[in-house]
Amino acid sequence: MPELPEVEVVRRGLQRWVAHRTVADAVVLHPRAVRRHIAGADDFAHRLQGHRIGTPSRRGKYLWLPLEDTGQAVLAHLGMSGQLLVQPHEAPAEKHLRIRVRFADALGTELRFVDQRTFGGLSLHDTTGDGLPDVIAHIARDPLDPLFDDEAFHRALRRKRTTIKRALLDQSLISGVGNIYADEALWRARLHYERPTATLTRPRTLELLGHVRDVMNAALAVGGTSFDSLYVNVNGESGYFDRSLDAYGREGLPCRRCATPMRRRPWMNRSSYFCPKCQRPPRITP
């Protein structure tokens, strides 16, 4: 999916096109899309009916729509291939349309959850004091959150016996970072993905965090990253950051710093892209 910048692009779209509208009804077309809603599809649809949507929020790759006056929110995760689209009622159903939400107004548009691989989904949850859905209490603040604690993150890295890319993808340490932006930030920081986290000095950690923020902000400024129609904003439009990637997907292409051919390594059922010269492997693999 969509990593933080892409999810934030979607959140902004929901803010503009869906916030403050009242739900008329919801239709669940595929039960797997609401599997996190334990009470089931019918309960999910019924509980949305008649409620007004508040201001959409996001933490990491999760976003949620508060239902006013209920103490609950519709939590969304896009998984690998999920999309939230605002479409005219009459637009033909997408091939992987999973959930449809109609509104009690005359704007003529509806909210659609479309998801090819069904790793994503919607569900309804109680919110805690700060408005966070209770089931994502374990998700760390993301690096664009003003309350993200850089020092605490560094201490956590020192405490762990794992490698830096695994840590960047650990949503309970830092949220919103996925495979693309991890590789991009590591390339910018000249760090190998298998560098043990316990060896990072405080300045190194802070520098890495700076690169994570820079690359995410740069992606956000151009609407996120997309290689194809799978990653789009609520209007179905793709972002342009794929043109600015320095590491991800550049196997065999010259490193933009030193011209050494970039490499791809199988890693955790996916890939890591890096420059073998700028990003030297650690001496001892943990």
Add this chain to the structure above:
DNA sequence: CCTAGAACCTGCGAGC
């Protein structure tokens, strides 16, 4: 308690 790896899905492009 902690970490690494597999499982969960569908579709697409490459290679035979």
Add this chain to the structure above:
DNA sequence: TGCTCGCAGGTTCTAG
């Protein structure tokens, strides 16, 4: 043409 394989931006569960 059609089959199989590898691959895809994530999370979560299990085994060790």
